[in-house]
Structure formats: C-alpha cells, structure tokens
Amino acid sequence: MTASRTARERVRAELTREIADIARRQLATEGAGGLSLRAVAREMGMVSSAIYRYFPSRDDLLTTLIIDGYNALGEAVEQADAACASGDYPGRWLAVCHGVREWALAHPHEYALLYGSPVPGYQAPQDTVAARLRDVTVLGLIVSQAHAAGAVTPPALAPAPPAPLREDAERVRGLMPGVPDDVVFRCLTAWTALYGWVSFELFGQFANTIEDRHTAFDHAMRLMGQTIGLR
Amino acid sequence: MTASRTARERVRAELTREIADIARRQLATEGAGGLSLRAVAREMGMVSSAIYRYFPSRDDLLTTLIIDGYNALGEAVEQADAACASGDYPGRWLAVCHGVREWALAHPHEYALLYGSPVPGYQAPQDTVAARLRDVTVLGLIVSQAHAAGAVTPPALAPAPPAPLREDAERVRGLMPGVPDDVVFRCLTAWTALYGWVSFELFGQFANTIEDRHTAFDHAMRLMGQTIGLR
DNA sequence: AGAAAACGAGAGCACTGCTCTTGACGAATG
DNA sequence: CATTCGTCAAGAGCAGTGCTCTCGTTTTCT
Incomplete structure (x- = not known):
C-alpha cells in the first residue's frame, strides 16, 4: 500500500x-x-x-528536517538507554546524557536547528511536537521506573515546589507517571542542565575554558543524576 | 578628547x-x-x-550588537547582585538568575544572538570574549566570597571531580579564586542549568507544559543554589 | 591655498525565495 | 486505441539581499 x-x-x-x-x-x-x-x-x-x-516552501523543507532530526535524536537516546541494564537507573540516566551529547556533536547543525535559536520567520507547526517529545519520553520512563522500584531518594534539604506549580507538575507527570512533584522539578532542572551544557559546548561558550569536555560532561551529569536522586 | x-x-x-x-x-x-x-x-x-x-561588513555590525548585548546583560546582572545584602549568598545567586532571565525576556532576540545558535558564516572575533565574561564574573565573585566566608557546604554524596579535570578547574578558578575543584564544577553545572532553562523558555521548549514560568524558574534555581552548596 | 582624506550617491554583480506560464509526459477513462 | 486530465521540469521574471566600484562633492590637514 x-x-x-x-x-x-x-x-x-x-x-x-x-x-x-x-x-x-x-x-x-x-x-x-x-x-x-x-x-x-x-x-x-x-x-x-x-x-x-x-x-x-523553504519552511516546509525545514519542517521535514526538524522532524527527522527529533526522530534521529530520539532514536539515538532510545538505543543508548536500551544498552543498559534496566535496573541501573543512574547508569541509564548517564547513558541518555551521553547519547544526547554524542548525537549533538555528530550533527551540530541539526542540533542547532532543534535546540538553538528559532530560525527567523519560521514558525514550527504542530507536526513537530510529537517527534520533539521522543527523547524526553525516555528520560521520563527511566525516572518513573526508578521511582516505582523505590530507587529515587531526594537529596537532603531539597526544597518542596510551591503550590502554584502543581498544575505544571501534573502536565509533566504525563511523561513520568507516579513521580511526586519535587522529583518532577528536579528532573526538569536536570533536563535543562543537560541541554544547557550541550548547547554551551556546541555554541562555543566553553572555548579556552573546558578542554576535557567528555570527562567534565560525565562528571556534571553524574552530579545531576544525584540531584534527581537516582540510585 | x-x-x-x-x-x-x-x-x-x-x-x-x-x-x-x-x-x-x-x-x-x-x-x-x-x-x-x-x-x-x-x-x-x-x-x-x-x-x-x-x-x-554585516558581520562587523553584528559584532557591535553582540558586544553591546553582553555588556547590557552583564550590567543587568551586576545591578541585580548589587541590590542584595552582600552576605546573603543564596539570595544573591537567585537574584543573578532572575536578572539573567528578565533581561532575556526583555530582549529575546539579543539573547538569542548571544546564547542561541551561532549566526551561519559568522565567526565571533576576539573582541567579544572580554564582554562575554561579565555576567559569569558576577557569579564567580558570589561563590568565591561565599566560600571565603565559609558559606559553601557541599551536599552529601557529591561526587569528586576526576583527576583529568584539574586543569579545567584551574582555568575556571580564575573567576572564583580559592574555590575547590568540586565546587567549581557544581557551579559550572548550575550555570548550564540557568542558561539552559532560559533558553528552553525563550526558544519555545516549555510550550504547553510549564505555564507558571516565573515560579518554576525560581524553584529550579533555588534547587541549583542548594546543589552548589550556598547557604 | 592646495593636497588629502572622507563622504553620499548611484550603478552593478551575484545571489536568494518565490510566482507564473508554457509545453511535454504519463496514467486512468471513454 | 484515443482522449482527457493531472503532474511535471523548465524558463522568465519580481523583489529583495550583501557587497564593490566609481564619481563628484565636501571637509580636514598641511
């Protein structure tokens, strides 16, 4: 057919x-x-x-490239996760992080298209949102499974999210069922640290500063794994 | 003259x-x-x-705009910090974060020019690096002063940075004298979370998910303040 | 006062995304 | 088999871009 x-x-x-x-x-x-x-x-x-x-139009071609890019990144992340022992939650988180970074380093301009500044005059159509969630879905799954297995321990002193954030947490929880609010926001923060790091590295913000970038990234993402509370 | x-x-x-x-x-x-x-x-x-x-050339005009942008952001951050009690290190960190976010929301395209994907074909000249460090210098100062005052407590279980990162830490320490390696990397991670969050918010990654963005950002940055160990 | 430098205007080059028309080809229908 | 209809590549053309070069004019320096 x-x-x-x-x-x-x-x-x-x-x-x-x-x-x-x-x-x-x-x-x-x-x-x-x-x-x-x-x-x-x-x-x-x-x-x-x-x-x-x-x-x-040129924008339609761009849209195709963007959707393909999200799918390629999502697939890379899924494979990185699948290569881990399913009960090793910190390891899976770390593998996902390295999966994102390595895909970005291999396809820098595509990454810029997905996570850099929006192309001027281009408005992303609704078609892109489904593909966009593919990578973050993997992250949500890991945390959700870890929580169900009792393998998420909040760090001491972690502040509780204020009440107005309950709706936002609920929406994010669609990707990580059962996870309590404060873990949701720790994940969100880790997520921004992950992509913030990769963007900084790719867009030149680490020039003349961070040289051993693989090791530094690995360390930073371990730290964020601890901040999430994975064990 | x-x-x-x-x-x-x-x-x-x-x-x-x-x-x-x-x-x-x-x-x-x-x-x-x-x-x-x-x-x-x-x-x-x-x-x-x-x-x-x-x-x-067009690039020279862009360079001027970029340098002006870094200076404007840096000045906003400096003012946000100066408005705080100098001994309130978590408050100063939070104020700097909000300073970055608010400047970015007020000047989205300028922010994109500074922290978004590089303009194709444009190579940032050396003139921009001095201005670029202005905001991060403030952050370094806060952490450095906090550490000198004994107000930086590492979270329990925080992993130590591996040996190969000593040189990188040394370079970053130029902006935060006296701060030990593991705090340096916790700062670096918090820094990527800050700009990662602002970029996500500005570039549309939070659409239909995070609605109470000010509150969510505030909570996330408090969390990162704790991860740094400020108190 | 005269030489030198700086300036605005204009024409022109090679390029872009996009539109419209024209003529040819292929596939389903009579 | 022949016709009609939709699809297709091609070409010309429009309005826009960054940038270069030349040509008088004006201002500054010697």
Whole structure:
C-alpha cells in the first residue's frame, strides 16, 4: 500500500527523499540559514522552481528536517538507554546524557536547528511536537521506573515546589507517571542542565575554558543524576 | 578628547551609534537573520552603500550588537547582585538568575544572538570574549566570597571531580579564586542549568507544559543554589 | 591655498525565495 | 486505441539581499 503504487508515486517519494538528504548535507556544511533551495536544485540537476513541486516552501523543507532530526535524536537516546541494564537507573540516566551529547556533536547543525535559536520567520507547526517529545519520553520512563522500584531518594534539604506549580507538575507527570512533584522539578532542572551544557559546548561558550569536555560532561551529569536522586 | 574633535568626527560617531540603534530595533522585530543593511540604510534615508563607510561588513555590525548585548546583560546582572545584602549568598545567586532571565525576556532576540545558535558564516572575533565574561564574573565573585566566608557546604554524596579535570578547574578558578575543584564544577553545572532553562523558555521548549514560568524558574534555581552548596 | 582624506550617491554583480506560464509526459477513462 | 486530465521540469521574471566600484562633492590637514 504505502510501499509502492504507481511508478509516478514511487519516483516522487524517491525524489522527495533525495531533496531532504541533500538539504541535510547542506545544513551540515552551511548551517541553518545557509540552506538554499536553489543550491539543492543545482546539486540535483533540477531547475529551482521544480523543487516547489515537492516542498511548497523553504519552511516546509525545514519542517521535514526538524522532524527527522527529533526522530534521529530520539532514536539515538532510545538505543543508548536500551544498552543498559534496566535496573541501573543512574547508569541509564548517564547513558541518555551521553547519547544526547554524542548525537549533538555528530550533527551540530541539526542540533542547532532543534535546540538553538528559532530560525527567523519560521514558525514550527504542530507536526513537530510529537517527534520533539521522543527523547524526553525516555528520560521520563527511566525516572518513573526508578521511582516505582523505590530507587529515587531526594537529596537532603531539597526544597518542596510551591503550590502554584502543581498544575505544571501534573502536565509533566504525563511523561513520568507516579513521580511526586519535587522529583518532577528536579528532573526538569536536570533536563535543562543537560541541554544547557550541550548547547554551551556546541555554541562555543566553553572555548579556552573546558578542554576535557567528555570527562567534565560525565562528571556534571553524574552530579545531576544525584540531584534527581537516582540510585 | 574622545568627546569631540572635529565636526566630522562628531557626526560620524553619532551616525555610527544611530546605525547600531536602528539595527538593534530591527533585530528586535525581525530576528538575527532578518537584519538587513539595506533596510537600516532606508530607515536612515541613506543609500545602502553609504553604510559601509561606518561598518565594513554585516558581520562587523553584528559584532557591535553582540558586544553591546553582553555588556547590557552583564550590567543587568551586576545591578541585580548589587541590590542584595552582600552576605546573603543564596539570595544573591537567585537574584543573578532572575536578572539573567528578565533581561532575556526583555530582549529575546539579543539573547538569542548571544546564547542561541551561532549566526551561519559568522565567526565571533576576539573582541567579544572580554564582554562575554561579565555576567559569569558576577557569579564567580558570589561563590568565591561565599566560600571565603565559609558559606559553601557541599551536599552529601557529591561526587569528586576526576583527576583529568584539574586543569579545567584551574582555568575556571580564575573567576572564583580559592574555590575547590568540586565546587567549581557544581557551579559550572548550575550555570548550564540557568542558561539552559532560559533558553528552553525563550526558544519555545516549555510550550504547553510549564505555564507558571516565573515560579518554576525560581524553584529550579533555588534547587541549583542548594546543589552548589550556598547557604 | 592646495593636497588629502572622507563622504553620499548611484550603478552593478551575484545571489536568494518565490510566482507564473508554457509545453511535454504519463496514467486512468471513454 | 484515443482522449482527457493531472503532474511535471523548465524558463522568465519580481523583489529583495550583501557587497564593490566609481564619481563628484565636501571637509580636514598641511
């Protein structure tokens, strides 16, 4: 059904995929803003206007790249998690962190597209939200399972979230069922530390300062694992 | 001396400032990539080529905006810190965090220019590094003073940084004299959580999830203050 | 007063995203 | 088999971009 119908549809699907691939390559060399439909067309031996048969605008092509990116990152994270012993919650958290970082280092411009400043004039459509949650879903699962197994111990003195945050906590709990409010917010904070670190490293904020970046990242994420309370 | 020499130099300084101001306004409405020298020239009633008498390239104009941005953020942070009792280290940390967040919310596109994905094809020159350290210098000072006053208590179970990180810690210690290695890395992690949170909030990652953002941010940064060990 | 430097204006180059029209091809229908 | 209809690549064109070069004019320095 979806695999092949008419010859026309097959070649159309193939060309669409090829356009996205070339665009991804250009993204890797030129960066997000340097993505040019005309350059993609040139590389395909097409005339620029023909591209618009496949992607009605530059933003639609961007949307495709973004969704693919979220899925690629999500899959990398899922694999990193799956490679761990399911009861080793701190290890799984650490593996997920390294999974994010390594994917980002391997695909810096795609990462920038997902977690950097929004492309000017581009408004992410609703299609992207499902894919966007894929990586954080893994994190939620780990914490949820750890909590169910009694393997989440709040650090001493951890402040309790104030009452107005109950609704927000409830929403986040959709990704980590059963987890109490204060753990939810410790996860959220760890999550921002993870992506904040990776962004800093990728966007040059660590230049001339942090050199042994793998080790430093590993240490920082262990620290955040403890802050979550995983054991 | 620097205030005024010839009439020509005065009007040149004035025009240079006006170009940067208009560019900043355009940045605020169009975003980083939408900054157009021709549009700036139009708004000034000049012809586009005349702009190049003042800024040899678009990148040079960007550099000016970036340096101004780092200084504006740094000044906001310094003021936020100065408004606190000097012995209230957790309060000063929290004030700095809110200072960063509020400046970012007030100048989202400038923040994106500083901490978002790098502008494609743009390479930040060395001039920017001095200004870039202004905000983090404040943070270093707080922690350094807190440590000197014996007001930094490591959380129980905090892991010690592995040996290879000694050099990196030494470099960071330039901003927080006297602070031991493990506190240095807890600061670094808190720093990434701070900017990671602000970036997530600004770049839309919290959409439909975190609604009471001020309260959530406050709670998260209190948590990170505890992780640093401030008291 | 004369030389030198700085300046604004204008034309022009190579590039961008995007639109519209034209003519050719393929596939389903009569 | 022949026709019709939707799909397609191509080309020209529009409005915009960063940037360069030249050409008179004006201001400053010697």
